[in-house]
Every structure is written in structure tokens, then in C-alpha cells.
Amino acid sequence: MYTVRNKVIIGTRERVEQLITDNLTNANVYFVFPTDIAATVWTERVLELEEGGAVALERFNAWDKFKSESIKSQQQNKTAIPATLRKLFATNILETNKIDCKKGTPLFTSLVVPSYADSSLSFKDWIASLLPQLSSWYEKAQVAHKIEDLFEVSSLDAEDRDLFTLYNAYKDFLDANNLFDPAWEKPPFYDDGKIWYIIYPQILTDFEEYRVLLESANNVCLVDVPDSEVSSQKEEKLIKPTVFTYDNTRAELHALALYLRKIADCSNSENRQRIAWQDIALSVPNIETIEPYLTRELKLYNIPYQLRAGKKLSQYPAGRLFSLIQECVSSNFSFDSIRELVLDKTFPWGDEQAINQLIEFGVKHNCLCSYKDDGKQVDVWQQAFSKASGEERARVFLFGGKLGDEDSKVGLKKALEDICNASTFSEISKYYFVFRNEFFNADDFSTEGDLILSRCVTELQVLMQLQKEFGEAAKCKSPYSFFCSVLDQKDYLAQSEERGVNIFPYRLAASAPYKQQIVIGASQKELSITNQPLHFLSDEKRKKLGITDSVLSKNFITLYAQLSEQTAYFSCSKKNFGGIYSLPHDALASTESTVEEYTEKEGGTVIDAWENEKNYFLHDNSDITTPFVHDMQKIGFLNWVKQTLPNSKESEEAISHYLQNFMLSELQNKEHNGKIRVSATHLKDFAECPLKWLYTRILKVQEASLEATLMDSVWVGDIYHAIIKCVLDDIKNTNQPLHLENDNLPQLYIESISTNCTKVIDGFPKSCGRDKAVSPLTLQMLKMQEDIYRDTLTYFFTSFCSWFAGSKITSTEQEVNYEPEGKNWYYTGRLDCCLLHPGNESMDGGKFIVDFKLGTPPKMADSLQSKTSDMTDFQLSLYVKLYESVFANGKPAVMGASFFSISNSSPTVILGRLNQVIDGKKDKYSPNGKAFVPRVGQSEHGIDFSDSLQKLEEVTQKFVDCISDKDLTTFLHPDFSKIPYETCAGCKFKGLCRTTYSIFTKGAN
Structure with missing residues (x-):
């Protein structure tokens, strides 16, 4: 029998079991374990050893409970300070320091820098963590300075003065409230007739604060972690626990799942008995990161589990x-x-x-x-x-x-x-x-x-x-x-009725005698644990005070290996999810064999139903048999069957009928005899992807927005367009051509910009044709940005006039509609600005259409049909078609068309020639140079604008035909092979329509 006369006992699993069972009949013997988990599992283990009976649970205590309830002050009228009251003290002293800092007499100058005093409450938990250690610091500082009272030491630096101030304030607080801090207690340990066995104190990070008190007590015995050099069965050097190493974490988790299924289903093994799921402890370093991947793998293999990691x-x-x-x-x-x-x-x-x-x-x-x-x-x-x-x-x-x-x-x-x-x-x-x-x-x-x-x-x-x-x-x-x-x-830790593999953060279950202990992620970094007494001091100060660190890593590894009834399982991956490489802990012995080879030595094999399923489909091997399938496999198969069932013909006809009627109601216009409206934006979306057009323009599908913003995304563009229209109208009313005066804007233009900026912003949103209510804060913000709008537009108009000097404005924001003869559609568009230039050596005469863009305008190559690329932006081609059809009897009359960027103050010419005039000189710069495309004939690169007009009509005809098709084949049975994968990859609607992909092929979709 092991008694308290043995001040230190080597606590192998067998010895601790013997120690507890031998003392069960002595009601004065109590046991203290590092954690609540350990206390609970040891209690269950004792009941198992005793084969029934009852155990007094109050005799099995966790370390934290022992500290707060059993370490008593020598003055019996004092109460141990609750941890929350420590935190309140820290909060209040920081508040006091904040007030004193404002007076210029701060309590602290190093622990809390005065400049951070206002936000110092975020340090309260850290300050509270220092308080139990201050007594130890004070004693060591006394020895270092060879003086009884630190108050007499004038050479203390700022940090030591702050610690001394905190020590005295806390000591006064304890005395004033009849409290004591258990970590400050000195021998002798209070003897109330109980005998205490402290199990594995070496793994307690704060044990050093209580070591002297407990080691000097006659009624306390320490049960140490077994020496890692000595076996529990024989007096010989222990073989290091084996660790299985994998290429990456995914492979490690996969092997873990197979191992768990193996040890929990040993019906075909003669060498070991089946282990119940709840008798397995799985310890995971960095559990917050690994948890979702781990639990996913366990679910795939039908492995029940219980997360035992508490959260805040x-x-x-x-x-x-x-x-x-x-x-x-x-x-x-x-x-x-x-x-x-x-x-x-x-x-x-x-x-x-x-x-x-x-x-x-x-x-x-x-x-x-x-x-x-x-x-x-x-x-x-x-x-x-x-x-x-x-x-x-x-x-x-x-x-x-x-x-x-x-x-x-x-x-x-x-x-x-x-x-x-x-x-x-x-x-x-x-x-x-x-x-x-x-x-x-x-x-x-x-x-x-x-x-x-x-x-x-x-x-x-x-x-x-x-x-x-x-x-x-x-x-x-x-x-x-x-x-x-x-x-x-x-x-x-929320209570759960689920029972299964116990998943713990690393360290928590090391001192618990589970039948199977498993540790994953056993790398040098993750398993390294160092205890640093008075960690808040610098290394130099700790050295002067004679404080040394203690490495606890091997103690934990030894406990996992020693307390596991079956051989403990350790694994490590060479590369984690973050791509960081790692090595197994040096207290473990790496093996080249796989876990499958290792478990086969014990008899039996584990069947991987997922691997069998994959091989069956890849190789069409009907000889592959699996005695069972996992729940996730069954669910996946049934979902696949459900998705592949064809829709009934009646259902599809009903959908197409309803959808077509809805489309036509959106696109047909009574004023145009029920013809289908065709605009540039509709054609652009349709040409890119018919389904995208359907979702965007007809069904108007969009993510539900629960965001409140000061500005909608389109408002800035609306404001700029409204101001530009007003300024252009003012210039148009002068009946004078656009011009600059000494390369600067005329005063009339400057005044118009300023006046209209104020008018549009003050009248927003009605000034932009919108009736949505806006926040007063939005209006205030717009008013603050008025100078930005004014400066941007001043630069914009200076550039605009330099490109179109001599041109007269004929219309702004003009809506134009045209019904082609014999067609069931009509074109529509709003022309931002039309100009008339008399023509000279630098610019072709005739009409010039300009469309303003706030951001980056479409590229020239996207706006023209050529032998090498298809036109994807139809805006300016449609505008030219509209203007010439309505105002020129279909004859070529538009000599130029261009986008003009508001933010960049530069044109992107699609049709015709355009030259800038600066310092009175012409032809200084041409945005399309020799690549310009004439209205009639071909460019030097063989581009004919008539091809763009022809492409416009072809796409329009296809657009109208698809809408008029009563079966709506284009929309209900889309041909994704005609749509580039890149288009789908960047589309926000891909989750709605694209469900089938080809993989592992060149040019995959």
C-alpha cells in the first residue's frame, strides 16, 4: 500500500490504479487530477476495476477546484479571492490609472504606457493574470536586491516600480476585504485531517506557485509523471512511441478515419477486442483550424464523435x-x-x-x-x-x-x-x-x-x-x-446526448486513462510546451532572478503513451493546410510503415467503402464488393437519382408557356404595335449567355441585399451624366461650336459647370430622374463632395473640347426608336451626345455620336465585327443604325462614333477619325491612329463597318427568334458547349444553371 509517507510516487497507470483502489476505504484520502476530464475518467475507471459499487465523487477533484477550496489561509477568517473579483480589481485599478494619467500622475508608466491609458481596459485580463504571481516575484526580487523591502530600493526600473505598485495595491485590497490569494500562501499547508494525492503535478503550468507550500505539507503526496526513460512493466529504457507520418493533413485524417473504424470493428481480429467509440480519446493540437476537416472525415466514415472542446x-x-x-x-x-x-x-x-x-x-x-x-x-x-x-x-x-x-x-x-x-x-x-x-x-x-x-x-x-x-x-x-x-x-462545454469518439484539445485528456489514446498533428511545433514562471518579465530579468523554464512536452507525450490501455496512436503530416512543412516531435519515433500495415499485424483489415466506390466507377469492376455503404454515400446516391429524373412533358410545356408570356410582357410595347424591344444592353447580355440575359434583364434575379449604404453603385454615374447634360445644353443654347480659349475652358463653360454641379447635387435624387428616398447623411456627403465633382468635370470638359473643337452640339440624351420594315422588333436607344462638325483636314465632316462612360469603356475590338473576332458590344453600332435610319433615310450620315471616359477624360473611337487640338496644333494625337474605321469602305486592316451593322441584325434576329420559340429551347435546354468556361466561372448565376462539367480533358468545360 502506498501511503503519504512516500512524498513522491512514480505514477504509471497501474500504480495510480493500485493507489486509488487501495485507499478507497479510507474516507480521508482525496485525489487531485490536472483536469475535470481526468477526474471523471479516473472515477469511471475505478468503478470498472471495482466491478460495481459506489464512489464518493467529492474525493476526485480537479486542480482548479483544489486550489480554490482546499488551500486555506493560516488566518481562518479569510476567504480565497474568486477569480472574477481579481478581474474586477484589475478593471478598477486600470480605471484609476486612466484618471490619474489625465491629472499627470499615472500609477503605471511601463505596464500601461500613459498614451494608451484610455484604451487600457483591454489589458485587464493580462493584469489579472499577473496578480497570483506577484508574491513569487516580490520574494525573488528581494533576494536579488538583497533587501527586505523593495520600497527602499531606489534603483528599480519603471517596470519593477509598476509591479511594486501593483503588488502593494493588490495586497491592500486583499487585506481590506478579508481575502487571501491561494498562490500567495506560505507553509504550513492547512491540515484538516485529509490526505491529498496530487496526480501528475509536473504538467500543471502554475504548479511552481504552489510547490513550496505543498511539498512541505505532511498530508500531501505528489504522484509524478513516469520517467520517460523507464518502462512501466520492466526496469528498462522505454522505446519511443511510434508516430505515423503522412504527406499532408488530408492524408493524415483519412488514415485516422480508417484506423478508428479498424479498432472499433475487430470482429475479424483474434488479437484485440473491439473498443467502444466512447472509450477512445482523440487529442488535436490547433483544434480550431482542424475541427471542420476532421469532423467531415468522421462523418464520411460513419464515425460518431463528441466534441469535448469548450468554447467561450x-x-x-x-x-x-x-x-x-x-x-x-x-x-x-x-x-x-x-x-x-x-x-x-x-x-x-x-x-x-x-x-x-x-x-x-x-x-x-x-x-x-x-x-x-x-x-x-x-x-x-x-x-x-x-x-x-x-x-x-x-x-x-x-x-x-x-x-x-x-x-x-x-x-x-x-x-x-x-x-x-x-x-x-x-x-x-x-x-x-x-x-x-x-x-x-x-x-x-x-x-x-x-x-x-x-x-x-x-x-x-x-x-x-x-x-x-x-x-x-x-x-x-x-x-x-x-x-x-x-x-x-x-x-x-455544452452538454450533448451524442456519444462517440471524444475529441479534445491537445493536453486536456493526457492524464485520463482511456482505453485508446490518439494524438494527431504530433509535430515538433504543436507538441512543444514550455512553462515560463513570471513570463511577463524579460528573459534578462528572469535570468537575474534565477528563474528557469521547464519543458513539459515529453511529460505530456509520456502520459498519452503510458495511460492508453492499447498502444497509443500518434500521427503527423509533413505539410499542413497552410502549406507549412513540419517534422514529428523528437520524443516520438517515426516509422516508414503505414497504419494499415501496422494494424494488419494485429489481425484483420479495414474496408474503405469510399475507395471501393471510386474504383468501381473508374474501372467498372463488378467484382468489387462492399458489405455496407456509409450514410453519406447513400444520401449522395439518392440525391443523384432525384436530380437525374426527367421532368414530365406537361411540366416543361407549362414552364415554357408561362416564361414566354412573361418575357413578351416585359419586351413588347403597345406603342410599337406589340413589337419586341431591342436595346444594346439586352443584346450584349444575350450574346454573352442567353441564361444570363434571362436572369438579369427579365427575371431580374439578384442577391437579396441587407446592406444599407450611403450611395447606390449607379448614383455617381447618374450625377455625372445629369451635370454633363445640363452643361452641354447650356453650350448648345449659345449656338456656338465647342472651343477652348488659350487651351483653357471659356468662362461661360466654367460657370455652367459650377452652377449645374450645385443644382444637380442640391436636387438629388429628383434631378437625376430618381424618386427613391435618400438619407440626409447621403445628401450631406454629396454636398461635401461637390468640389470633387466640379474639378473632375472641369478637367473632363477641357479634354472633351480639345477633341471636338469646332463641333456643334445638336442633341443631348435623345431617345431614338426605329421599326425595321417587315420585322417584329424595334430598336431603341438613348444617344448621350450628337455633334456636327463641318469637316477639315484633321476630322471627317458630318455627325459624330458620343456615349459617356464613368469607368473604363468597351474596347474598340469588342465594338467592331472583324475577320478575327466577333463583336460583343453593340452600343455604338446600334446608335449609328438608329440615327441613320430615323434622320437620314438609312443612308450613311454618321461619320464618327466614340465612347468618352469621364474619369479618364479620354475617348475610345470606334468609327471615324478624331484628333486632339492642344496649343493650337492639330493632329498631335489620334486615339485610333492608322487603325481608324471609315463609315464607308474598309480600314487599312480590312475592317468594314457594314459588317458590324450586319452582325447587329443577325444577333437581333437570333435574339427575337429565341424569345418567340414556344418551346424556349435556348433557355430550357441550353447548349453550354457554346459558352466559354471563363464566362461561367465569373458569372454570379452559375450556381443556378450550370450543374454539369467535363473534367480532365483538354479545353475542359
């Missing part, structure tokens, strides 16, 4: 509620913060109709955020509701009041402000339940959501109790912010 309460969907509330209030109820809160389906909101109205209202009225005007805060929501009628339900939801005959309600805004501005934790609780009862259907919470919120409320109740018990010591300036920070740090 605020990271659970329901736990986000409190941070979402805080964000709403701190951002003055910005659109984004309200949207994030009210559209979160985790919460069963009572009035979804009001929520939908509110979001639609915010998008429609650009309620992006509140702002200051002349130093006054303007609530953008209140302002928008005051100017817009309707949406009364949304207004009452946000601001409160009565809706019809209903009772008066509390508004969301006030409810959230009450919570965040509460002066005590009790007030937070009070206002939270008012909010919950008013806005949620409490009975509709999911089971998990209800559990998480209940756990959050429990944490709030702990704070309420602290405040009740310790009064002023447990108060802080912003209780709600502190409460949210507690949720950010509090780990919680």
Missing part, C-alpha cells in the same frame, strides 16, 4: 446576444449592428413583421449610422422616420409607443440602452428580463440556446452575488462591459 460563452450563437446588444448601443444603433441582432435566427423574435419592415426601411432610406451635425448628435433612424410616412410597426418596434389598439410597448432602442447603461449587475438582470419578455417568444428557444443563455445568466448572478457580498470592492464603472468581458473569457 460569447462564441456560442446564443451567447453572442450580449455582445450584439453592446455593439448596438456603442455604435448608436448603426444599421449593421441592428441588422446583426434582429436577423439572428438563434433568437425567437416575437414580431418578425416589424423586423422585416425595419430592415427594408433602413436599406431604402440609407440609415447607415448616426452622425454629428454642428456638434449635435443626429439619430439617423429618428430623422428618417420623421420624414417618411408608413412603416409604423417598424417605428414602434424601434422607438416604442402604441400600435393601433395594442398596449404601449417599450422600444428596442430604450430596452438595450437600459441594459448597457445599468449601474449595477442587479440592474442588468432586471432590464435583461424586461427585454427578453418584451421581444422574444421565450418558449421557442432551441434547447442549446436556452442552455447557453441560462449559463450566461448564471455568470451574471455570480457577479450579483459578488457585488452583494463585497460591496464597493465588486463595483466597476461599466458593469455591462465587464459582464461581456466575463463571457468572452468563460469556457463552457
